[in-house]
Amino acid sequence: KAGVTQTPRYLIKTRGQQVTLSCSPISGHRSVSWYQQTPGQGLQFLFEYFSETQRNKGNFPGRFSGRQFSNSRSEMNVSTLELGDSALYLCASSLAIRSGAFFGQGTRLTVV
């Protein structure tokens, strides 16, 4: 079974631009979560989608948004990029969250 796939692996963007990151979950997993990982703040929850509906959202500004498609693939978008948005963005999918979430390799976003 293929794991969680995130694309692209690396991105460099300029302040003020916007970016879209993609995540393909493990086949059959309908829950997709996004996390931001930085050296200073650690792993922080962004949002979680299930069957195309956002069920839960972390404490991030409205510049961070996401969506999920009918095939469970998910995208997250960050508009008006700031230097502090530089981070590793991790996507995780799960069949049932209590059994654990399975993470992709992440997208490393650098804002210059």
Place this chain on the structure above:
Amino acid sequence: GEDVEQSLFLSVREGDSSVINCTYTDSSSTYLYWYKQEPGAGLQLLTYIFSNMDMKQDQRLTVLLNKKDKHLSLRIADTQTGDSAIYFCAELGTGANNLFFGTGTRLTVIP
């Protein structure tokens, strides 16, 4: 709110046992997890434990849970150089759909 704490660093000699500790504050935590992150990689789920258990063993890994003290530990037997990584504990609160992660413990295995 939830708060999950871990010590930042641990060094052990190859072949010794490693014990990584974690404390959490959310008394409603239902499941607790251990993840491993190697350089440049995502998080790998190692094991998890339900809050009504106090121990779980999986090959070289032993998880101990003291619910009264809200303390979780991960013991790695016969630690190998390939175990060098950052280890995160995480908890799932009641009714929650997301995990809260600790700060991570960087394990260094000395050959």
